[in-house]
Amino acid sequence: MTETPYHKWICDACGYIYDEAKGDADGGLPPGTRYEDMPEDWQCPLCGLRKLDLRPLPDAPAVAASPPAAPESTAVDRHGGRRFGSAEHLVIVGAGIAGWSVAEAVRRRDPNLPILLVTACEGAVYAKPSLSTALAHGRAPADLVEASAEQRAAELGIEALTRTRVIKIDPAKRRLITARGGITYARLVLALGARQRQLDVAGDAAAAVLRVNDLRSYRDLRQRLDGDRRHITLLGAGLIGCELADDLCAAGHRVSIVDPNQRPLAALLPADIAELLRARFDAKGVEWRLGQTLARVDHADSALRATLADGSTFATDLVLSAAGLLPITEPAARAGIAVGHGIIADRRLRTSLPDVYALGDCAEVEGRCFSYIEPIRRQAEAIAADMAGEHVPFQPRPPLVRVKTPSLPISVCNGRVAADADPTDWRCVSDDADGARLEHTGTEPAFVLTGSYARLGTELYRSHFG
Amino acid sequence: MSAAIQIPKSTAASHAFAAAQSADELVAATRAIVEHELAPQTARIDTEGLYPKAVMHSLGAAGAFRAHLPDARADGCHDFGAAIRAMAAVSQECLSTGFATWCQDTCAWYLQVGEAQARERWLEPLASGRVLGGTGMSNTMKAFSGIEDLRLSGERVDGGYLVNGSLPWVSNLGADHVFGSLFTLSGDTNRTVMALVDCSAPGFTLRQSAHFVALEGTRTFACLFDNVFIPDANVIDHDGAAFLQRARAGLVLLQFGMGAGNIQGCIDVCRSVEPLLGHVNQFLDDRPDELQQELDDIVDAVLTLAETPYETSKDFFREILQLRLAAGELALRASQSAMLHTGAKGYLSSAPAQRKLRESYFVAIVTPATKHLRKELARMEAEGASA
Ligand SMILES: Cc1cc2nc3c(=O)[nH]c(=O)nc-3n(C[C@H](O)[C@H](O)[C@H](O)COP(=O)(O)OP(=O)(O)OC[C@H]3O[C@@H](n4cnc5c(N)ncnc54)[C@H](O)[C@@H]3O)c2cc1C
Ligand SMILES: Cc1cc2nc3c(=O)[nH]c(=O)nc-3n(C[C@H](O)[C@H](O)[C@H](O)COP(=O)(O)OP(=O)(O)OC[C@H]3O[C@@H](n4cnc5c(N)ncnc54)[C@H](O)[C@@H]3O)c2cc1C
Numbered sequence: 001m002t003e004t005p006y007h008k009w010i011c012d013a014c015g016y017i018y019d020e021a022k023g024d025a026d027g028g029l030p031p032g033t034r035y036e037d038m039p040e041d042w043q044c045p046l047c048g049l050r051k052l053d054l055r056p057l058p059d060a061p062a063v064a065a066s067p068p069a070a071p072e073s074t075a076v077d078r079h080g081g082r083r084f085g086s087a088e089h090l091v092i093v094g095a096g097i098a099g100w101s102v103a104e105a106v107r108r109r110d111p112n113l114p115i116l117l118v119t120a121c122e123g124a125v126y127a128k129p130s131l132s133t134a135l136a137h138g139r140a141p142a143d144l145v146e147a148s149a150e151q152r153a154a155e156l157g158i159e160a161l162t163r164t165r166v167i168k169i170d171p172a173k174r175r176l177i178t179a180r181g182g183i184t185y186a187r188l189v190l191a192l193g194a195r196q197r198q199l200d201v202a203g204d205a206a207a208a209v210l211r212v213n214d215l216r217s218y219r220d221l222r223q224r225l226d227g228d229r230r231h232i233t234l235l236g237a238g239l240i241g242c243e244l245a246d247d248l249c250a251a252g253h254r255v256s257i258v259d260p261n262q263r264p265l266a267a268l269l270p271a272d273i274a275e276l277l278r279a280r281f282d283a284k285g286v287e288w289r290l291g292q293t294l295a296r297v298d299h300a301d302s303a304l305r306a307t308l309a310d311g312s313t314f315a316t317d318l319v320l321s322a323a324g325l326l327p328i329t330e331p332a333a334r335a336g337i338a339v340g341h342g343i344i345a346d347r348r349l350r351t352s353l354p355d356v357y358a359l360g361d362c363a364e365v366e367g368r369c370f371s372y373i374e375p376i377r378r379q380a381e382a383i384a385a386d387m388a389g390e391h392v393p394f395q396p397r398p399p400l401v402r403v404k405t406p407s408l409p410i411s412v413c414n415g416r417v418a419a420d421a422d423p424t425d426w427r428c429v430s431d432d433a434d435g436a437r438l439e440h441t442g443t444e445p446a447f448v449l450t451g452s453y454a455r456l457g458t459e460l461y462r463s464h465f466g
Numbered sequence: 467m468s469a470a471i472q473i474p475k476s477t478a479a480s481h482a483f484a485a486a487q488s489a490d491e492l493v494a495a496t497r498a499i500v501e502h503e504l505a506p507q508t509a510r511i512d513t514e515g516l517y518p519k520a521v522m523h524s525l526g527a528a529g530a531f532r533a534h535l536p537d538a539r540a541d542g543c544h545d546f547g548a549a550i551r552a553m554a555a556v557s558q559e560c561l562s563t564g565f566a567t568w569c570q571d572t573c574a575w576y577l578q579v580g581e582a583q584a585r586e587r588w589l590e591p592l593a594s595g596r597v598l599g600g601t602g603m604s605n606t607m608k609a610f611s612g613i614e615d616l617r618l619s620g621e622r623v624d625g626g627y628l629v630n631g632s633l634p635w636v637s638n639l640g641a642d643h644v645f646g647s648l649f650t651l652s653g654d655t656n657r658t659v660m661a662l663v664d665c666s667a668p669g670f671t672l673r674q675s676a677h678f679v680a681l682e683g684t685r686t687f688a689c690l691f692d693n694v695f696i697p698d699a700n701v702i703d704h705d706g707a708a709f710l711q712r713a714r715a716g717l718v719l720l721q722f723g724m725g726a727g728n729i730q731g732c733i734d735v736c737r738s739v740e741p742l743l744g745h746v747n748q749f750l751d752d753r754p755d756e757l758q759q760e761l762d763d764i765v766d767a768v769l770t771l772a773e774t775p776y777e778t779s780k781d782f783f784r785e786i787l788q789l790r791l792a793a794g795e796l797a798l799r800a801s802q803s804a805m806l807h808t809g810a811k812g813y814l815s816s817a818p819a820q821r822k823l824r825e826s827y828f829v830a831i832v833t834p835a836t837k838h839l840r841k842e843l844a845r846m847e848a849e850g851a852s853a
Contacts, residue, residue: 082792163850167767179785182763
């Protein structure tokens, strides 16, 4: 027997890494399962793409042949380095999937362009969707990190300036203002992401309401859970709220969900599917407070007391808010860049200012903000192409959303259409003990798959959108 | 208490400025006072330790001390940017007066973010400059950073507190002045109280200390407390720790008025000799254009942060401290450059360059000083890395 070493594979869309040595326990693949032996219908646990979409993980992704020598002004200057960038630099703001994807896509085309990535956070590379499934998978926050900003920057041959917020953009001088000093750019990419909406909650513990949207806030959450069984109040029964609720239940916590709507995922799912999800959560002991909002939260003994708008109160240990994402636009708006709901960009991801691009959760293309992973890599490619003078525009598509709730796995395509559709608009392809498959009969393609049918999502999506 | 200082009656003139005034109008009014009233005295303030009392009252009447105080403005808004820019206009000419302005602004800010009773009594007199005041908080800031122990302690008595202890240097003081400071409660060292100290109170002594190389015109004294009674009416906040949390961002933000003014003054000095000496000065480091860009970057950042002085997050305060450190370091480089650009002319004892050199060290050593900032930032970075 020959001992060939195990290989690692990376999912093109979301960056999930399949390590043959470790296998994929959730997908039923024991450690040591080689790529060749993976079933054809295997699905990426993060984004739902297929085995086909895995590519060998390069030892060092997209390394610059020899990292470009830092131009004069970017080297730590003689006064302790408060000057960064240069009139040649591509400066990327944000170290989420969007920021790193642009760095990779541009570096692949141009091994020598000086690139500086600036970010307010610590810049670690991680798959954000895992934040709502990590508890059930027994993963600590540190396990989610694939590489530190320094590691990834070195691999790509770029510079990274972490824990540095861009306070202001000065397009006239092509300069970014930060507390560490000014940054000069030739071209700028805004990959600022989105923040969780802050709800108006009164009470002396209002400041303790947590919003999980990045590694740091997630660490905070895990620290407060503290290995104990807790009662958690979740504000918002949207995608992130439902996923977190299921994950918290799986880890043995008790959960109450507060939402002004009458059913979960009201903006994404047809009513009867939402009711089914609700029933599955009921079985796990989730307590629903629907048609309600949280009015106040106060300290009470060693815990908190939540008061709803109708005056009812209950005791809870932790309040988590997941009430919707708002694209971060302020730095752009203040610089005179056109902003709608997000930072407005065309199909080349160009904003209203020359040489300034936007992508990811902060961007709005043709009136739509995408808050999903799938479009981001395609947007990053479009930016790299445009910078190289190629014409490969981004094609907006209705999103395929996988609701990562093990209680009832769901894939939904074109949720906006799905949520508002009349029951008579659906063709029920299958509905049995394993789940359901509903296809919309209107002109705009939409479908909903539940249970074991949820796995068909990618295939069906491809049949519609190629 | 009968010894309490008399608050001068307000004049019609100072009330007129309570109406909302634009930041540009305020800066223009400040510049006029600087040019006509302050500039003729700058050299004497520096060398003889003359305290610019009349200038301070003029600045107050012009509205220079109220821009950042919502409860002292007709529109109820705050404009820290305007307060910082006005202080910078003063500091560009004379840092003694610039620092006195900071003391006044900051003392009033304490009342703004403190409890209602003291605010109602003291905010308007301080905002208008009719009562002059200071801040004895260096010790407090350092104590909360674990650098030294609190020097004042108070004991609860009927109607107020009896305070004992001493503070080394507090500026902008006089027999008829007040200042904000913080003391621990004896018997419960975890609790602190923030109060306004009346310099005329029995048991309180101002002691003239040795002389400084600059900032002599700031009326800086050692403050000795011997059973000084502080009535409840003058308690700014009964919870000192929570108070400091609210006050600290504004306190440090205001200091940029001193730094930005001093640095701009140095750049101006460099520029003033350019027509004559540009042909050799071009061989120097830290040319005025380079310094100007770094200053503009700092000011741009500060004026943006100054829009949200009530923000209490750690990240926000870290940014303020990073910029504060940068301002101190840039002040030292700018004043050094002013010396080198002006040469022997700047070395004359009457020259602005050498005064600005001495003044610039104050920007770097006043609390939070360069070393304290580096210590605090190192701690914050380590905390962020392990978080
Ligand atoms: C719990 C959870 C589960 C999810 N599950 C899924 C899923 O299953 N499938 C899916 O497709 N999508 C999912 N999403 C959405 C997906 O994660 C996001 O669409 C994607 O991660 C957004 O990436 P981004 O790079 O645009 O933004 P972000 O990851 O938010 O990155 C923004 C970056 O910008 C930086 N930044 C912001 N402002 C500044 C500034 N002023 N100066 C400097 N830096 C700044 C931030 O520090 C950060 O580094 C989920 C999201 C969450 C929160
Ligand atoms: C002209 C003038 C006017 C002033 N006016 C005022 C005023 O109005 N109000 C006011 O409150 N203050 C005022 N001050 C004080 C000023 O703000 C400084 O606090 C003062 O100069 C003392 O700071 P320092 O850096 O010299 O002290 P430090 O050198 O910090 O010494 C203080 C103590 O801290 C310790 N220490 C120092 N650094 C560290 C460190 N990194 N780690 C641990 N321990 C450390 C030292 O050992 C010492 O015990 C004035 C000072 C001057 C010169």
